[in-house]
Amino acid sequence: MPVNPELVGxxxxxxxAxxxxxxxxxxxxRAVFADAPQHSDPEAARAxxxxxxxxxxxFAMVVQDHTLQQLLHEPGSGIALERTIHAEQRFRYTRPIVAGDELTATLTVTGIRTVGANAMITSDAEIADAAGEHVVTATSVLLVGGEGDEDA
Incomplete structure (x- = not known):
């Protein structure tokens, strides 16, 4: 089943939270080799x-992942996880994420582009703090491969 174009919007x-x-x-x-002291030392961050x-x-990807799970498990989406790769990622920050933040995210599918038998799904996760203030918009592009030829 191809990716459902009705997902757009x-x-x-x-x-x-x-x-x-x-x-x-x-x-x-540590995992991403971000060794600046403000990432590990509260005093350095406070300074x-x-x-x-x-x-x-x-790090916003950690929060965005919860939204992408909603998309990947959407019935009738035509997205098959075994044929899906994360092709692109962008972030647009209002302010950095800090320990103690309570963040929620809302995902919107902003576009689907067909490339041969494949589909590229673009989505924006708007991530906000407990006060509802914007922190970051995380944009992902997922590449969903077309179904293989079953007779080959």
Whole structure:
């Protein structure tokens, strides 16, 4: 089944709040080799004006993943996980993510482009803090491969 074009414009419900933990930020920073002190040392982060350790920019993907799971499990979407790869990622920040933030995300499918038998699905996850203030927009492009020739 091809990707359902009716997904374009679809907005999914907000995710449950994700509490950003200091240790999660530290673990993520180590994993992506972000060794600046504000990612692991609360005092270094406070010296820069932050309340706690600052997440590396790509940390937003942790929160965005909850929205992408909604999309990937949408019945009738035509998205087969075994034929899907994460092709592109972008972030547009209003402010950095800091330990202690409670973040929710709302995903909107903004476009589907057909490339041969494949489909490229673009979506924006608007991530906001507990006060409802914008923190970051995480844009993903998923490449969904077309179904193979069953007779080959």
């Amino acid at each position: 679809r907005q999914f419900p907000p995710t449950p 994700y509490l950003v933990g200091r240790e999660k930020v530290r673990e993520f920073a 820069l004006g932050y309340a706690d350790v600052v997440a590396p920019p790509t």
